[in-house]
Amino acid sequence: xxxxxxxLFLKRIRRKKIFIITFQLLILFxxxxxxxxxxxxxxxxxxxxxxPKRVLQTLIKLYNSGDxxxxxxxxxxxxxxxxxxxxxxxIFIASIYWLFPIVHKICEPYLTIMNSLPxxxxxxxxxxxxxxxxxxxxxMALLISLILTIINVHHSFVNTDYNKIKLLKSFxxxxxxxxxxxxxxxxxxxxxxxxxxxxxxxxxxxxxGEFLVSKEGIGYLIMYGSQVFNLNLVISGIIxxxxxxxxxxxxxxxxxxxLIKNKK
Amino acid sequence: xxNNILIVNNLGKTYQTINxxxxxxxxxxxxxxxxxxxxxxxxxxxxxxxxxxxxxGLETDYDGSIKLSDGKTLxxxxxxxxxxxxxxxxxxxxxxxxINHTLDNNTKQYxxxxxxxxxxxxxxxxxPSCLSGGxxxxxxxxxxxxxxxxxxxxxxxxxxxxxxxxxxxxxxxYRIIKKEHKSAIMVTHDLAEAISxxxxxxxxxxxxxxxxxxxxxxxxxxxxxxxxxxCKEFNNYYNLxxxxxxxxx
Numbered sequence: 001x002x003x004x005x006x007x008l009f010l011k012r013i014r015r016k017k018i019f020i021i022t023f024q025l026l027i028l029f030x031x032x033x034x035x036x037x038x039x040x041x042x043x044x045x046x047x048x049x050x051x052p053k054r055v056l057q058t059l060i061k062l063y064n065s066g067d068x069x070x071x072x073x074x075x076x077x078x079x080x081x082x083x084x085x086x087x088x089x090x091i092f093i094a095s096i097y098w099l100f101p102i103v104h105k106i107c108e109p110y111l112t113i114m115n116s117l118p119x120x121x122x123x124x125x126x127x128x129x130x131x132x133x134x135x136x137x138x139x140m141a142l143l144i145s146l147i148l149t150i151i152n153v154h155h156s157f158v159n160t161d162y163n164k165i166k167l168l169k170s171f172x173x174x175x176x177x178x179x180x181x182x183x184x185x186x187x188x189x190x191x192x193x194x195x196x197x198x199x200x201x202x203x204x205x206x207x208x209g210e211f212l213v214s215k216e217g218i219g220y221l222i223m224y225g226s227q228v229f230n231l232n233l234v235i236s237g238i239i240x241x242x243x244x245x246x247x248x249x250x251x252x253x254x255x256x257x258x259l260i261k262n263k264k
Numbered sequence: 265x266x267n268n269i270l271i272v273n274n275l276g277k278t279y280q281t282i283n284x285x286x287x288x289x290x291x292x293x294x295x296x297x298x299x300x301x302x303x304x305x306x307x308x309x310x311x312x313x314x315x316x317x318x319x320x321g322l323e324t325d326y327d328g329s330i331k332l333s334d335g336k337t338l339x340x341x342x343x344x345x346x347x348x349x350x351x352x353x354x355x356x357x358x359x360x361x362x363i364n365h366t367l368d369n370n371t372k373q374y375x376x377x378x379x380x381x382x383x384x385x386x387x388x389x390x391x392p393s394c395l396s397g398g399x400x401x402x403x404x405x406x407x408x409x410x411x412x413x414x415x416x417x418x419x420x421x422x423x424x425x426x427x428x429x430x431x432x433x434x435x436x437x438y439r440i441i442k443k444e445h446k447s448a449i450m451v452t453h454d455l456a457e458a459i460s461x462x463x464x465x466x467x468x469x470x471x472x473x474x475x476x477x478x479x480x481x482x483x484x485x486x487x488x489x490x491x492x493x494x495c496k497e498f499n500n501y502y503n504l505x506x507x508x509x510x511x512x513x
Contacts, residue, residue, distance in 0.1 A: 163346045170320050170340035171360040
């Protein structure tokens, strides 16, 4: 069906894609190889710098003892709980702000202060008030992601095309009807963008919380490793964290694509 | 009211800002007969659109009076089609009915019939992104017609279109309005559009706008907007109103 030129065009695109992926993998491969080589020949102190082999051994050991999955499970659980809470509460508050602009005006300075405050400063208070357990980690992560969720979702709400609002008003729509038919469904993209920020913020909050209070989780693994000066453990923790963060991002991307596909 | 379905008396509107009061409309009156098409032209920024906003209830704080015959209703059509991209063409057209809580099988069938009649049969379940600019504007008109208004308020309905589809769409909209037996008030800055489209043209002054003159358009062999442009009186009206508008560059 395709002309010769079109086939050539498709082939060129495919080649470019393969080229890019090959290079991406090559960088990773060379990095690991170089790291192993430098520590094998003593250019870097493997006690401080670890090595790919040691990291792998540590991971296998952790996996065999069942600790690895337990820590990943705890961190994911905390992230998902705080992410969900931040999403629901954040969208709810942003909606209240849109429906009652005067409430937003009144709350605005406090929101700005809360947004600029480094939330980790609240860590000690949260631990005392909530206790040194999982719930204080969730509160911490919630504080970090909630404020941004409110700001981002509200921002996308207020930037709705005014002509569309005018149109609904010409049908005598109430404020709530405008929200229901236009503001919420029309800003699904804005909400998803807020969720993308929200998921990484929740993860940051959870790891920070685990640094401060936890007895389990990937953050705890990294903290514990540094306290007993086991750098293999620290670097293994970081690598696991990288993978967890990537998987979470991919899940949100998948959901976004699903939602956008449904609209076409 | 001798077959006037809308009478506006001494309409005035002043906007309040922190630094000043801006008078947008001053002493504006009009009457509209059943089935009449009326155009309002005036310099840009003179407050033409404000008049329509007041008429359809978007602006509530105004002076003067607006009298609508019993049982008559207004429908508003904007410059942008403002179709909701996440709704199908049918759902877009049903918006007004949903908001007024008048959506039932009869009203829904009425909208489907309108879409079928005006060449959108194959697009009922498509999304707005599949449609050309002219078709989108036709959907916007049907969305306004769905609530069965007697008077259409058209706010620069064609100015977002390129000049070729603009002519075609204005012809299109004219036919639909005539066929559905509606009256209309159209605001535009395009003189030729106003003359070829309407029975009367109201010429406004600069801000605060008041009525400078009202022209009754009498064309020999008047038919649809595109053909009306070929009538011999067309140019006379054009030159006359052009001078009245008194454009400065």
